[in-house]
Amino acid sequence: MEGFTGWPAEFADRYRAKGYWQGRLLGSILTDGAAKWPDRVALVDGDRKWTYRQLAAWAGQVASGLHTRGIGRGDRVLVHLPNFAEFVALVFGLFRVGAVPVLALPPHRENEITHLADLSEAVAYVAPDVHGGFDHRPLARKLTGVEHVFIVGEPQEFTAFQELALEATVDTPEPEPGDVAVLLLSGGTTGLPKLIPRTHDDYHYNLRASAEAAGFDGETRYLAALPAAHNFAFACPGVLGTLWSGGTVVLTATADPETSFGLIEREKITATALVPPLVLVWLDTVEESHAELSSLRLVQAGGARLKDEAARRVRTGLGCVLQQVYGMAEGLLNYTGLDDPEELITGTQGRPLSPDDEVRVVDRDGNPVADGEAGELLVRGPYTIRGYYRAAEHNEKSFTEDGFYRSGDLVRRLPGGELVVEGRVKDVINRGGDKVPVEEVENLLLTHPGVHDVAIVGVPDDVMGERTCAFVIPKGTPPTRRDLVAHLTGLGVAAFKIPDKVRVVESFPRTGLGKVDRGALGQEIRS
Ligand code: J2J
Numbered sequence: 001m002e003g004f005t006g007w008p009a010e011f012a013d014r015y016r017a018k019g020y021w022q023g024r025l026l027g028s029i030l031t032d033g034a035a036k037w038p039d040r041v042a043l044v045d046g047d048r049k050w051t052y053r054q055l056a057a058w059a060g061q062v063a064s065g066l067h068t069r070g071i072g073r074g075d076r077v078l079v080h081l082p083n084f085a086e087f088v089a090l091v092f093g094l095f096r097v098g099a100v101p102v103l104a105l106p107p108h109r110e111n112e113i114t115h116l117a118d119l120s121e122a123v124a125y126v127a128p129d130v131h132g133g134f135d136h137r138p139l140a141r142k143l144t145g146v147e148h149v150f151i152v153g154e155p156q157e158f159t160a161f162q163e164l165a166l167e168a169t170v171d172t173p174e175p176e177p178g179d180v181a182v183l184l185l186s187g188g189t190t191g192l193p194k195l196i197p198r199t200h201d202d203y204h205y206n207l208r209a210s211a212e213a214a215g216f217d218g219e220t221r222y223l224a225a226l227p228a229a230h231n232f233a234f235a236c237p238g239v240l241g242t243l244w245s246g247g248t249v250v251l252t253a254t255a256d257p258e259t260s261f262g263l264i265e266r267e268k269i270t271a272t273a274l275v276p277p278l279v280l281v282w283l284d285t286v287e288e289s290h291a292e293l294s295s296l297r298l299v300q301a302g303g304a305r306l307k308d309e310a311a312r313r314v315r316t317g318l319g320c321v322l323q324q325v326y327g328m329a330e331g332l333l334n335y336t337g338l339d340d341p342e343e344l345i346t347g348t349q350g351r352p353l354s355p356d357d358e359v360r361v362v363d364r365d366g367n368p369v370a371d372g373e374a375g376e377l378l379v380r381g382p383y384t385i386r387g388y389y390r391a392a393e394h395n396e397k398s399f400t401e402d403g404f405y406r407s408g409d410l411v412r413r414l415p416g417g418e419l420v421v422e423g424r425v426k427d428v429i430n431r432g433g434d435k436v437p438v439e440e441v442e443n444l445l446l447t448h449p450g451v452h453d454v455a456i457v458g459v460p461d462d463v464m465g466e467r468t469c470a471f472v473i474p475k476g477t478p479p480t481r482r483d484l485v486a487h488l489t490g491l492g493v494a495a496f497k498i499p500d501k502v503r504v505v506e507s508f509p510r511t512g513l514g515k516v517d518r519g520a521l522g523q524e525i526r527s
Contacts, residue, residue, distance in 0.1 A: 001074050001100075001180050004197045005387030005395065008403070012178075018356065020209075020382040021201035023177040027063075027095035029244050030056040037218070037246050044250040044267060045085035052246075055089070061165035062093025067172040069148060069164075071123060073098035076183065078122040078146070080104040080113060082131055083228050083251040086152045086161055088239060090126060091182075093164075095200075098175025102183045102195065103229040106132065106253075107434075110139055110492025111444070115192050117143050119390065120183060126161065129153030131253070139492075177201045183389055184231050184329040187435030188408055189398070190427045195389040196329050202383040203235060206333070209353050209383075211241035213335040214271065214298060214323060220247030221295070223263055223272040225255035226433075231329040232302055233273050257282050261291035268295040273325070275303040275433030277463050279310055283317045296320045298338070302327055302349075303433030304465045305421050311346035324349050326421055330405050331384025332357055332377075334419050348418035349411075357381040360404060361413050374422045377411045378404040429456070432464035434496040441488075441497050445470060448487045450479035455508055456499060457522045469525050470499035471508065478504040501525070 007015070015021045033042065034056035042052045050058065071077065077094055079101045081087040094101045102120045104113060117125065125146045127136035130153070137156050140149045149158040175181070177200045186194040198206070214237050216222070222242040226233040228251065234240060242249045250267045252259055255278055263269060274282065279301050286293070299318055301311070302325030314322040326334040326349035334350035352359055361375040362368055369375035380386075380403050387395040398406055408426025411419045429436040438456045445454045452475040458466035472479065479487075481502040488498050509520040 001197070003390035004180055005385070006178070006199075007386055011403075015201075015205075015356070015382040018382075020205045020354065020356065021177070022204065023201065024204045025095065025174060025177060025200045026181050026204060026240070027059070027092060027174075029240060030059055030092050033243060033246060040218070040246060041248045042243060043085055043088055044248060045083075048085060050085065055092075057169075058089045058165060059092035059096060060169045061167070062089050063096035063172050064166040064169045065164035066093055066097050066099060067170060068166060071097065071099050071148070073173065073175050073179070075099045075124075076102050076120040076122045077124045077126065078102045078104060078113070078117050078120065079229065080106070080108065080125065080127040080136065081152065081229070082106045082128065082253040083224050084128065084152060084253065085251065087228055088249070088251075089165070090161075095181060096174070097172045098179060100180055100183055103185060103234070105185065105227050105229055105494075107494045107496055109134070109494050110142060112193060112492075112494055113139060114142060114492075116185075116195075117146055119192075120195060122146055124148035124150065126150045127152070129155070175200065177204075180389075186329055186388065188328055188330065188426060188428060189388070189394070190437055190439045191394075192440055193437070194391050194394065196385055197389045198383075198385070202331075203240075205354075206331075206383040207235040207237055207241040207244055210235065210237035210333060210335070211245045213237075213337075213353060214241070214300065215338050216241055216245040216247060216271070218246035219270065220245055221268055221270045222247060222249050223260065223267070223269040224249055224251050225260055225272050225274060225278070226303075232300075232325065232327060236273070236302075236325060236327055236333055238273065257285035257289065261286070261289055261293065264296055265292045270295055271298040271300070272296070273300040273302065276301060276306045276310065276465060277432035279306060279314065280463055283310065283313050286317055293319060298323060300325050304430045305349070308346050315342075322346070326350055326419060328407060330407070332359070332379040332381065332405070332407070333383075336418075344416075344418055347420070348414065349421050350419065351417045352379075352381075352419075354381055354383065357384070358404070359413070359419075361411055366400070371413050371415055374410050374412045376425055377407040377409045377419070379407060380404045429458040429466055429468050431466055431468060431496060436468055436497050441468075441470075441493070441499070444488060444491055444493060445472070445484060447491070448479060448484060450474055450476060450483065453508070455516045455518060455521060457518045457525070459501065459522065459525050467500040469501040469503060469521075471503050471505050471521050473507065474504055
C-alpha cells in the first residue's frame with residue numbers, strides 16, 4: 001500500500017525466522033475458530049448471541065457484500081461504530097477481503113471524521129443511525145468523497161448495514177499476510193490524528209502474545225467495556241485475542257459500573273480492560289453494589305498511569321488480579337505478569353511483551369540514561385510500526401534514522417526490565433486515557449474571533465489523572481468558557497477534547513527561548 005513504511009528485509013526475515021510472523025491472516029481467527037469450536041458462543045451483544053460458526057458465516061456474508069460492491073484489497077473503510085456485534089462482523093468481513101478498517105472512536109465527531117475520511121481516502125463510512133444522542137446521518141452527508149455509506153439501524157437515503165450481508169456467500173480473494181490489515185488512530189501525536197498501519201503478520205503476533213500474557217483460553221469470557229475500536233480492547237488481547245483463544249466476547253457500549261456489574265454477573269465475565277478513571281469508579285461503587293463478581297479473575301488497567309494506591313485496592317476490592325498494561329497503538333506493549341510479586345503489579349507498568357522489543361531510554365540528546373533514571377522511551381520491534389501512514393514529514397520527527405519510534409513518554413526502567421511511566425515529553429494531555437492533542441485544539445480555538453492566543457495545559461486531577469485548562473489571551477471582549485464550548489461543538493470536535501477550564505490572561509509566561517512556558521502556566525492553575 002502506498003504511504004506505508006514496512007520493516008527492512010533483515011528485520012522481517014528475523015521476525016519470521018523467530019516465529020513471530022507466521023503468515024497468518026486476521027480473518028483466519030474466525031474461520032479457524034468455526035472449524036475448531038463451531039458451537040461455542042463467540043459473541044454476545046445484549047440478548048443476541050452468535051456461535052463461532054454463526055459469526056464466521058456472518059463475516060463471510062459481509063465479505064461477500066463488500067466484494068460484490070467492488071470493495072476489496074487495500075480499500076479503506078471508515079468504521080465509526082460503538083461496541084455493537086456489527087462492529088465485529090464488519091471488521092472480520094473487511095479482513096477477509098483485504099479491505100482496511102480505519103478505526104475511528106465513538107466520541108469522534110465531524111472535525112475528526114472528515115479528517116480521517118480525507119486522509120485515508122475512505123471508499124465507505126459505516127456508522128449507527130443515532131447513538132449517544134448523536135445522529136450520524138447528517139455527518140455522513142458531509143463526507144462527499146465517500147462512495148458508500150452503511151448505517152446500522154434506520155438508513156434514510158443510505159444503505160442499511162444488514163443489506164451488506166449477502167444471503168449467499170461468494171468466493172472472495174484473500175490478502176497477503178504482509179498487507180496492512182487495519183489503520184489504528186494515534187493518541188500520541190501532536191496536531192491532527194495520525195493513522196497507524198498494522199499488518200496481518202504483526203497484529204496477529206500482537207494479539208497472540210497478548211492472549212498468552214493475559215492467560216486467555218477457551219474459558220475466557222471477556223467484557224469489552226472500552227471501545228473495541230481502540231487498540232487496547234481490540235487486540236491487547238481484547239476482542240481479537242479472546243476469539244483467537246476460543247473464548248467468548250461480551251460487548252457493552254457503556255462501561256458504567258451498574259451496566260458492567262450486571263453483565264459480569266449475568267455472563268460470568270472472567271476478564272476485562274479498563275482505563276484508570278473506570279478502575280476508580282468501579283472500586284468506589286463495588287462496596288455498595290450487591291452484584292456477584294466472583295467470576296472475575298483479571299482486570300487489565302492501561303491507557304494512562306494508574307496510581308499505586310488505586311492499584312493496591314484492586315485485589316481486595318474487585319476480588320481479582322490486576323494487570324497493568326502500558327501500551328500504544330503504534331505497537332509496543334508492556335504487561336505486568338499475572339504471578340508477579342505485588343509490588344511489581346501495583347508499582348510498575350510492566351515489561352515489554354516480546355523478547356525482540358528493543359527498548360531504549362534516552363536523554364534529550366538521544367544518549368542512553370542509566371537504569372533507574374527517567375528518559376524518553378524509544379522502541380523498535382516485531383509489532384511496532386516504522387512509520388505513520390501517509391505522513392512522510394511527520395515520520396522524520398517521530399522515528400530515528402535506525403527505525404526506533406519516539407514514544408514521547410518519559411519512563412524509568414528498573415533492573416528487572418519493568419517500566420514505570422513518569423510523564424511525557426510530547427504535547428498530548430492524557431485525560432483518563434483519552435488523548436487530547438494540544439496543538440489541534442489550540443488551532444481550533446484560534447478560529448474563535450475573541451481569541452488572540454491560546455495555550456492548553458494539563459491540570460492534575462484525582463480521578464482523570466489530568467484535565468485540560470485553556471489559557472486565553474482575548475481579542476476584544478474576553479470569551480467565556482460557554483462561548484468556547486459552543487464554538488468547538490459547532491466545529492464538530494469530540495467532547496473529550498473540549499477544555500475543562502478556561503482562564504483569561506493578559507500574556508503567557510515564556511521560557512528563555514521565547515516558547516510558552518506551559519510548566520509555569522500549570523503551576524498558576526494549581527496555586
Ligand atoms: C501510563 N501511560 C500510559 C499506562 C498508555 C493498551 C493500553 C493502552 C493503550 C493506549 C494501548 C499507559 N500508564 N499504563 O494501545 O494496547 C499512554 C502513553 C502511551 C499512550 C498511547 C493498549 N498506557 N499510556 O493507551 O495509542 O503515553 O494506546 O504512549 O491510545 O498512552 O496511547 P494509545
